[in-house]
Amino acid sequence: MKRVLGALGGLIVFALLWEGYKAVGNPEGTAVLGVKVLPRADDLSMPHLWTVAQRLGRPELTGGRPVWQVVFDACLFTLGVTAVGFVVGTAIGFVLATLMQRFRVVERGLLPYVVLSQTVPLVALAPLVAGWSGALSFGPYPWQDWMTVAVIAAYLAFFPVAVGLLRGLQSPSAAGVELMRSYAAGWWRTYGKLRLPAALPFLFPALRLAGAAAVVGAVVGEISTGTRGGIGRLVIEYSREATSDPAKVYTAMLGAAVLGLVVAGVVSLLELPLMRHRRRVEVNVV
Numbered sequence: 549m550k551r552v553l554g555a556l557g558g559l560i561v562f563a564l565l566w567e568g569y570k571a572v573g574n575p576e577g578t579a580v581l582g583v584k585v586l587p588r589a590d591d592l593s594m595p596h597l598w599t600v601a602q603r604l605g606r607p608e609l610t611g612g613r614p615v616w617q618v619v620f621d622a623c624l625f626t627l628g629v630t631a632v633g634f635v636v637g638t639a640i641g642f643v644l645a646t647l648m649q650r651f652r653v654v655e656r657g658l659l660p661y662v663v664l665s666q667t668v669p670l671v672a673l674a675p676l677v678a679g680w681s682g683a684l685s686f687g688p689y690p691w692q693d694w695m696t697v698a699v700i701a702a703y704l705a706f707f708p709v710a711v712g713l714l715r716g717l718q719s720p721s722a723a724g725v726e727l728m729r730s731y732a733a734g735w736w737r738t739y740g741k742l743r744l745p746a747a748l749p750f751l752f753p754a755l756r757l758a759g760a761a762a763v764v765g766a767v768v769g770e771i772s773t774g775t776r777g778g779i780g781r782l783v784i785e786y787s788r789e790a791t792s793d794p795a796k797v798y799t800a801m802l803g804a805a806v807l808g809l810v811v812a813g814v815v816s817l818l819e820l821p822l823m824r825h826r827r828r829v830e831v832n833v834v
């Protein structure tokens with residue numbers, strides 16, 4: 549409940565800041581020492597929020613579907629691709645974190661490259677992935693464009709999971725590890741009974757970051773590869789009408805933002821039962 553109220557409060561603050569700046573901001577933009585630090589506050593660059601809401605209810609084209617329906621369908625497509633990328637990225641992050649915790653030499657040799665991987669610009673990476681995967685196929689099934697987007701989403705999603713889970717797996721105290729050894733528990737039993745439960749408070753914030761990163765990767769991947777059907781492509785298509793219909797551009801951006809919140813919310817819902825189970829276990833142990 550607190551998170552819901554916090555999210556609503558954040559939306560209210562954002563709306564007040566948006567409309568407040570539009571009311572008092574310079575239509576040509578605010579400049580400091582000749583450098584523009586704030587955007588223009590005219591209707592072309594910053595339409596009123598209620599104008600964007602009204603545009604959602606009007607047809608995308610004359611006689612066509614309402615904009616909200618087009619944006620919703622695009623978000624569903626991107627959500628499906630994001631889910632695939634999130635699952636793949638999470639699985640890769642789990643494997644890497646487990647290997648780095650199990651073998652110190654793997655951590656020393658691999659962790660710097662895991663961090664370095666996130667410095668590669670997505671705009672440069674997406675065409676490379678599309679080029680490499682263009683000739684792939686799964687038997688009679690050729691590689692699809694959405695798979696390229698899913699790979700890019702997984703590329704961003706695996707990093708927070710790998711780093712967050714590794715930190716969580718290394719969090720148990722030396723006394724706890726020695727206690728498991730005194731019970732003649734092997735590494736896998738120690739992993740399942742001690743390290744993994746201790747890693748949950750570190751894992752779920754990492755999963756929320758991974759979910760948001762997967763959305764960003766999917767949107768950027770759709771834009772960079774030209775994959776049709778998703779919200780990323782819709783942002784590009786609507787941006788072409790920014791001069792004549794600026795509110796329409798913000799409807800696609802709003803859809804992308806809501807999509808990120810939905811993914812983070814789903815991960816938070818998965819967190820609740822597991823964290824409650826962990827607390828009950830801790831209470832029983834005590």
